[in-house]
Amino acid sequence: MFVKYLCILALMFTVSNAKMFQSISEDKGTFVQKGNTKLYCPNCGMNLPKFYKTNHIHKNHQYCSLHCLAESNNGKKLQDAKVVDTKSLKFIGVKNAYYVVNSTKKGTMSVHSKYAFAKEKDVQEFRKKYGGQIVDFAQAYELAKIDLKKDTSMINTKRQKKVYKVGKKLYLAKCNKVNPEAFESIASLKAGLKSECKISKDKALQAVAVYLWDTQKLHKKMGAIGSIKVPKDAKCPICGMFVHKYPKWAAMIDADKKLYFDGVKDMIKYIFSHKEDIDVKNIYITDYFSTTKIKAKDAYFVFGSNVYGPMGNELIPFSSEISAYAFKKDHFGKKVLTFYDIDQDVLEEIEEL
């Protein structure tokens, strides 16, 4: 009877503690940083106990992952860093550590996970369970550097699409005004926010910190908001159609008189015939994916895809190169062009398609 009771208790315990693989409770780990930023990664501000099993220490800074270590040291060679032994949760020198990369357990801030072990026996056991390759620190660090570009772009996409929006909403609703310029790192900003905001969850606090740090201190763009507002009676000067019926395709020249077009192709035709009166800065188009207003000079155009605009074959505009190439791949596009690549030949080619 007692055993049965214990079993139920144990089951309940495991169910309620089914957290992420990396996470441990705060009292089980070692944290070398001092002050109120003790539990935050100095590079990204993330909670260290939550990602403890991928923690690294270098010069009294404790990073949440190999990604952050490589990023904040600009990929310099490091020999004196320390890493958590996934099995015993103690810090060991990286020289003596065995890394398992690419296992099925998800990593921290990276597509390829990297976990370190002190003993060969443990590393074999882990690999047997979750797969991956066993490498030493130098190779794992090299891999982290290679991943850095891709991981950073993934993290940026996530932040642009979600984290900034969440952070901004929370900041405006639950925080007092905070000036990010006064803080030297995102970790100290996060610690500062803890007293200024009525937020208890680490995840929410992280979103606010990332939003403030990236948009106000690093002045990153939040992503365009708002679309081109087309008046009901606006007609395309080239084809004569009403533009407000096709808001997804609207393009605009913001000169003395605002001109609206139902697609980039018609706008380009107009620009070619009135070259001298138009300033490139005043040309706006609608991003295909987000349907927001963007500047034509910063946009990328996919040509020859299987998506048609109101006037047939189109040059389809995107705000980022990544999404333009993704679209080209998905919709059988022929080329990705910038605004300055578009010339008379391109127009003729579109007409011939």
Next chain:
Amino acid sequence: MINKNFVDFSILLLLKDKKEYLFSFFIFTFIVFLASSILFISDSIKHDLFIALDKQHQIIVKNTKSGRYTPLSEEHIDSILQISGVDNVKGKVDGYYYFAQDRRYFHIVVDESLDEHSMIISSEIKSILAKFKYTTQFNFLTQDGITSLDIKKVIKSNIISNDVILVNEDIARKILNMDEDEYSYLDVLVPNNSEIDFISLKIVDLYPDIKVKTKNDLKSDYEYVFYYKGGIFMILYIVSMISFFILLKNQISSVFGEKKREIAIFRSIGFAIKDIIFLKFIQNSVVALCSYFLGVFLAYIFVFIFGAPLLKNIFLGHDASHIIFTPIVDVKTLFVMFIFTVIPFLASILLPAWKIAVEDMSEVIK
């Protein structure tokens, strides 16, 4: 010859033969009542469902494991966010709590504006809880013990909110025993409508176990359930159609009986054929219009004021005693019903009346 006296005369004649018209009147009213009640109920339910649907994003993503729904993780959100064309992915917590005493499931829905000690319940749930003396608060039995919440507000029960309890997200996770990075479903925002289908395919490509429903899929599902050809609707419409044919039969035979003689007398005292037809037209229009409007009016009161007792259970089962219907009147369908009931009704009396009026009167009087 169309003047006030003529109309007065027709009405007088109608009132003289009250009893004969009464049967038609009741049957007609009943048919219109039944058909428009069904119409009101289905339109109202559809309206509420569509309003709820409009608040969602374009794609809904659910996870399955061996054919059953399982929670999604933060990882799913991260990788779906990376698909170009997706603008935002929101993880939602939502599920059912089993209330063993009454053998009922309560639908737990998250409302961020609530604090950790209060909840909003529907009037249906209020009455269930009141049966067990929970009038100001309710205790949820969870893995970690008892979570008790105060009833902050009671909302009206409609088709969506009937079994709903609104709580804070943390409390919802506690009640439903879900971890912090688990989600019941994901709400995917795709700003460009023409990319929705393509992106749903991409999500399925990423995770073959995932079930993806777009807003349009859900809309057509609802349409299908409340489509007139579907199950219960068909039966109810067949009932009204058969009774309508009985009515028509009664109409036609009424002309051929006693009324035959009446028409002949009118003819012999100098009524023209068009006058007789007009007389019949006035009389039957009065009956048809009165019963049509009375039927619609009664149906409106029955459905939207009394909440359609009996008929409601056919649609929604037995757990629906507190559901109220949002008053929605679709004038277009009512007009179609008008055309398809009133016109055959009038035709069924005017054609035989005309047929008799043109016969040889001496033959008829004999």
